Amino acid sequence: MDIQNYSLNNLRELEAESIHVIREVAASFEKPVMLYSIGKDSSVMVRLAEKAFYPGKVPFPLMHIDTTWKFREMVEFRDRYAAENGWELIVEINHEGLAAGIGPFTHGSKVHTDVMKTQALLKALDKHRFDAAFGGARRDEEKSRAKERIFSFRDRFHQWDPKNQRPELWDIYNTKVHKGESIRVFPLSNWTELDIWQYIRLENIPIVPLYFAKERPIVEHEGTLIMVDDDRMPAHIAQKATMRKVRFRTLGCYPLTGAVESDADNIEKIVEEMMTTTKSERTTRVIDFDQEGSMEQKKREGYF
Amino acid sequence: MKQASSTQHPAPGSISSFLDQDQQKDLLRFLTAGSVDDGKSTLIGKLLFDSKKIYEDQLMALERDSKRIGHAGDETDYALLLDGLQAEREQGITIDVAYRYFSTNKRKFIIADTPGHEQYTRNMVTGASTANLAIILVDARKGVITQTRRHTFLVSLLGIRHIVLAVNKMDLVDYSEEVFEKICDDYKKFVTRLSLPDIYFIPLSALKGDNVVELSDKMPWYRGKSLLHYLETVHVSSDRNFDDFRFPVQIVLRPDLDFRGFSGKVASGIVRKGEKLMALPSRKSSTVTRIIGPDGDMDYAFPPQSITLTLADEIDLSRGDMLVHPDNLPRVERQFEAMLVWMDEKLMDPFTQFFIKQANNVTRAHIDQIRYRVDVNTLEQSETNALALNEIGRVVITSAKPLLFDPYHRNRSTGAFILIDPITHNTSAVGMIIDKVNPSDMPSRLVDPESKRLIEQGKSLIGKQELEKRYRQRGATLWITGLHGSGKNLLAYTLEKQLFDAGATVVMVDGSTARSGLNRELDFSPAGRAEQMRRVAHVCRILNDQGIITICSFISPREQVRRQLAEIVGPERFHLIYMDAGLDYCRSNKPELYELADKGQLHFLPGVDEPYEVPENPALSLKPENMAESVAKVMEFLGEMKVFPISSSQ
Numbered sequence: 001m002d003i004q005n006y007s008l009n010n011l012r013e014l015e016a017e018s019i020h021v022i023r024e025v026a027a028s029f030e031k032p033v034m035l036y037s038i039g040k041d042s043s044v045m046v047r048l049a050e051k052a053f054y055p056g057k058v059p060f061p062l063m064h065i066d067t068t069w070k071f072r073e074m075v076e077f078r079d080r081y082a083a084e085n086g087w088e089l090i091v092e093i094n095h096e097g098l099a100a101g102i103g104p105f106t107h108g109s110k111v112h113t114d115v116m117k118t119q120a121l122l123k124a125l126d127k128h129r130f131d132a133a134f135g136g137a138r139r140d141e142e143k144s145r146a147k148e149r150i151f152s153f154r155d156r157f158h159q160w161d162p163k164n165q166r167p168e169l170w171d172i173y174n175t176k177v178h179k180g181e182s183i184r185v186f187p188l189s190n191w192t193e194l195d196i197w198q199y200i201r202l203e204n205i206p207i208v209p210l211y212f213a214k215e216r217p218i219v220e221h222e223g224t225l226i227m228v229d230d231d232r233m234p235a236h237i238a239q240k241a242t243m244r245k246v247r248f249r250t251l252g253c254y255p256l257t258g259a260v261e262s263d264a265d266n267i268e269k270i271v272e273e274m275m276t277t278t279k280s281e282r283t284t285r286v287i288d289f290d291q292e293g294s295m296e297q298k299k300r301e302g303y304f
Numbered sequence: 305m306k307q308a309s310s311t312q313h314p315a316p317g318s319i320s321s322f323l324d325q326d327q328q329k330d331l332l333r334f335l336t337a338g339s340v341d342d343g344k345s346t347l348i349g350k351l352l353f354d355s356k357k358i359y360e361d362q363l364m365a366l367e368r369d370s371k372r373i374g375h376a377g378d379e380t381d382y383a384l385l386l387d388g389l390q391a392e393r394e395q396g397i398t399i400d401v402a403y404r405y406f407s408t409n410k411r412k413f414i415i416a417d418t419p420g421h422e423q424y425t426r427n428m429v430t431g432a433s434t435a436n437l438a439i440i441l442v443d444a445r446k447g448v449i450t451q452t453r454r455h456t457f458l459v460s461l462l463g464i465r466h467i468v469l470a471v472n473k474m475d476l477v478d479y480s481e482e483v484f485e486k487i488c489d490d491y492k493k494f495v496t497r498l499s500l501p502d503i504y505f506i507p508l509s510a511l512k513g514d515n516v517v518e519l520s521d522k523m524p525w526y527r528g529k530s531l532l533h534y535l536e537t538v539h540v541s542s543d544r545n546f547d548d549f550r551f552p553v554q555i556v557l558r559p560d561l562d563f564r565g566f567s568g569k570v571a572s573g574i575v576r577k578g579e580k581l582m583a584l585p586s587r588k589s590s591t592v593t594r595i596i597g598p599d600g601d602m603d604y605a606f607p608p609q610s611i612t613l614t615l616a617d618e619i620d621l622s623r624g625d626m627l628v629h630p631d632n633l634p635r636v637e638r639q640f641e642a643m644l645v646w647m648d649e650k651l652m653d654p655f656t657q658f659f660i661k662q663a664n665n666v667t668r669a670h671i672d673q674i675r676y677r678v679d680v681n682t683l684e685q686s687e688t689n690a691l692a693l694n695e696i697g698r699v700v701i702t703s704a705k706p707l708l709f710d711p712y713h714r715n716r717s718t719g720a721f722i723l724i725d726p727i728t729h730n731t732s733a734v735g736m737i738i739d740k741v742n743p744s745d746m747p748s749r750l751v752d753p754e755s756k757r758l759i760e761q762g763k764s765l766i767g768k769q770e771l772e773k774r775y776r777q778r779g780a781t782l783w784i785t786g787l788h789g790s791g792k793n794l795l796a797y798t799l800e801k802q803l804f805d806a807g808a809t810v811v812m813v814d815g816s817t818a819r820s821g822l823n824r825e826l827d828f829s830p831a832g833r834a835e836q837m838r839r840v841a842h843v844c845r846i847l848n849d850q851g852i853i854t855i856c857s858f859i860s861p862r863e864q865v866r867r868q869l870a871e872i873v874g875p876e877r878f879h880l881i882y883m884d885a886g887l888d889y890c891r892s893n894k895p896e897l898y899e900l901a902d903k904g905q906l907h908f909l910p911g912v913d914e915p916y917e918v919p920e921n922p923a924l925s926l927k928p929e930n931m932a933e934s935v936a937k938v939m940e941f942l943g944e945m946k947v948f949p950i951s952s953s954q
Contacts, residue, residue, distance in 0.1 A: 006546055006606040007541040009330060010327075010329050010330055010412040011327055012609075013331050015610075016569065017610075019598060019610035020554070020569045020610045023567055023568070023610070026555055027664075052567070053557060053567075054612075055557075055563060056557045056565075139405070140404075146402040146403055146404065147401065162400070166731045167426055167430050167647045167731045168430060169429065169433035169722065169731075170716070171434075172661055172722050174661070174722060174729070174730075174731045177729060179904075189403075190403070190414060192407070194407070201323060268320050271322075271323060
């Protein structure tokens with residue numbers, strides 16, 4: 001017997017692990033949901049879910065928390081992907097926040113993100129009584145995530161307690177929760193950014209075109225390149241826009257997502273750029289500059 | 305030959321071939337163990353740094369942090385890159401498992417970084433559970449210390465086959481070969497007591513970078529590989545068990561009537577299309593028609609692939625069942641011995657009915673016995689009644705339903721389990737199965753015709769008539785059924801006293817006496833109840849055979865189960881007494897359990913969330929309100945049935 005025939009390459013091993021995690025949730029929880037951010041990691045997670053239940057249908061819906069400030073191309077992509085691939089799609093908006101006129105330009109990134117993203121997510125989870133929610137977070141994204149479990153317990157108030165995490169051994173996941181408590185599940189925990197790009201390339205997974213370099217209307221605001229995506233951007237800022245060839249390394253609310261100047265218009269070029277770049281992906285998210293350990297703070301409050 | 309230093313840097317234009325090549329790399333998961341002072345974080349930081357994983361902006365943030373809380377003087381503190389959470393950063397220690405990722409031209413790596421403090425055995429065990437290899441750090445100035453032994457023991461307990469003993473801070477002992485050799489010798493002496501097949505010794509200095517990525521010219525006497533080079537080349541894929549095919553069904557896919565697939569992860573062994581498989585526990589066989597992987601149909605599958613199997617025949621198979629080769633079966637047992645690591649702040653309570661999760665099965669389990677506790681520092685064994693946080697012991701466990709397992713040393717997937725606290729739902733303990741205790745002697749069915757026949761073969765030397773003459777009674781069982789709070793126990797105790805006073809020889813059994821010992825591992829589920837009564841009925845049978853009258857007081861809600869009890873005891877001497885009390889009476893008589901059940905905090909309470917079937921044909925039907933009258937009726941009945949008293953002439 002040739003042992004070489006029985007070894008998996010790293011990508012296939014990660015894929016097998018993620019599918020195992022996704023199936024475990026479907027088998028153990030009453031009402032799971034997959035949180036869909038429309039980003040590249042979400043796209044990979046969604047594809048893994050499709051594979052996990054092939055030739056059957058995925059037994060849980062996708063949910064997108066729409067802050068109403070996402071790039072228009074993201075929303076188009078979301079609706080088209082869900083429709084073409086037979087997904088049940090739930091879109092939740094914090095209508096109270098919307099009525100109060102909360103937005104990044106008027107209230108700043110911190111308030112906007114808290115109300116329209118974190119609070120909206122918590123409300124939506126309560127409303128649908130989901131007992132398990134998949135997220136596309138990876139451990140290598142950010143320091144505080146390195147210690148996150150794959151199955152991460154949240155109390156009735158959706159709080160994460162980093163000092164009191166359940167031990168997680170082998171591939172035996174503790175899925176027991178009381179009513180009202182829930183588990184956040186991160187099937188991509190062990191994937192790196194390069195793994196994600198590799199998999200998108202290998203599997204031909206569709207992603208939002210914003211990831212690829214193109215001429216776009218850009219303003220430079222406090223050192224960050226922001227795209228003018230609609231007329232809600234205050235005119236005195238928007239009028240400074242010039243066409244620049246940029247792409248986005250992460251996607252979110254357009255006023256809060258910095259672009260990078262780039263010529264990378266295909267995956268190979270993106271990877272090449274990534275391998276030689278000097279910035280990690282989260283630095284293009286404006287919201288991270290608020291305070292040291294800000295991601296950990298957000299996680300404690302219930303953000304992914 | 306230039307070795308190591310194989311960090312990623314694709315030549316421009318060759319990105320596609322770089323990606324193709326990168327994709328084919330395999331993955332090595334390793335654990336690092338060592339104390340704060342051994343320079344563990346510095347070593348990991350160095351590995352990450354040199355593999356270009358640390359991006360410039362993270363370094364800039366690092367410089368900012370170092371000025372405020374850095375511990376490394378003027379040098380860059382690599383440890384700050386690793387310690388994520390704020391509180392930990394301020395204490396300057398890592399207190400949990402953190403996972404790190406890096407890659408070289410040859411391999412991808414996942415590091416489980418775990419702390420070395422005694423109180424965090426829990427975290428080290430967690431990190432070790434998914435690792436193929438462990439790097440154990442030793443300070444060259446201190447040599448093999450208690451902590452080194454502890455780490456090594458835990459690594460061997462979790463079944464890691466490859467160890468690197470990294471003797472760090474060689475720069476502080478003048479790169480002395482003698483010091484290094486002494487430490488290696490000490491370590492070799494210690495590990496003879498453990499089963500560790502592959503140990504590699506490397507002298508290095510994480511701070512100076514000696515023998516970490518490149519071989520150092522400071523230690524020309526060292527002829528081995530640098531740490532990174534070793535990590536890139538160590539052969540680990542054959543560590544997997546390819547011999548014993550085990551496929552624990554994780555989920556059944558049934559999208560339409562034409563397709564029925566069994567999905568899960570191949571725990572071990574290899575499965576091929578067209579092979580005959582056996583389903584456990586049903587022992588039904590069928591043939592593999594399709595193997596569907598993430599990339600479509602395959603001819604064979606191996607661990608750790610996540611696949612879906614279809615079979616030629618419609619056999620009943622659900623989550624937790626297992627597909628295996630018919631000539632290579634796992635253990636199917638309810639009792640086994642295991643090494644248990646206690647992970648909970650809460651002290652082990654030996655009376656808890658834990659949930660056990662093993663190979664996709666979740667059932668109840670009970671710790672029967674702690675054979676001994678192991679001191680992780682000295683490996684000495686001692687007696688104990690309960691394990692506390694971070695303690696390790698060898699235990700005997702009984703589960704409510706049979707588990708399908710292999711010894712952990714042979715199969716890390718089917719030999720591992722976790723225990724979950726039934727109230728807090730915390731993961732209280734994790735275990736590695738050593739083996740079954742002895743051949744199963746506990747039939748899982750309520751009535752086992754075979755054992756019934758065997759019992760009937762046993763013949764006492766004392767004749768039935770001699771017994772009746774001595775006791776002035778005939779062995780019989782009074783089985784009292786009724787809702788919780790219906791007055792069963794009051795009747796039972798009053799009867800026992802009255803019969804005793806009248807000269808009868810009586811044994812009384814009720815739920816709490818039976819559960820305190822005989823049935824202590826059973827729960828209150830319908831299956832647990834049935835098993836409890838099955839055992840009690842067998843006890844009654846033995847006692848009745850020897851002329852003793854038994855009084856049993858159990859809710860016994862199911863008609864079918866009561867009939868089986870009569871079969872076990874013998875229908876002619878089994879007398880069913882029904883306490884006919886309404887639910888309202890019972891609730892007001894004993895409200896506590898009903899209130900808990902109403903709130904959903906207690907399950908399977910007959911009359912609330914579990915049916916109580918009124919007996920169709922009881923020997924007696926009594927009302928609880930007038931106990932004296934009821935007792936008199938039973939006494940009269942016993943006389944009529946010639947159970948007690950009987951005259952010696954009979």
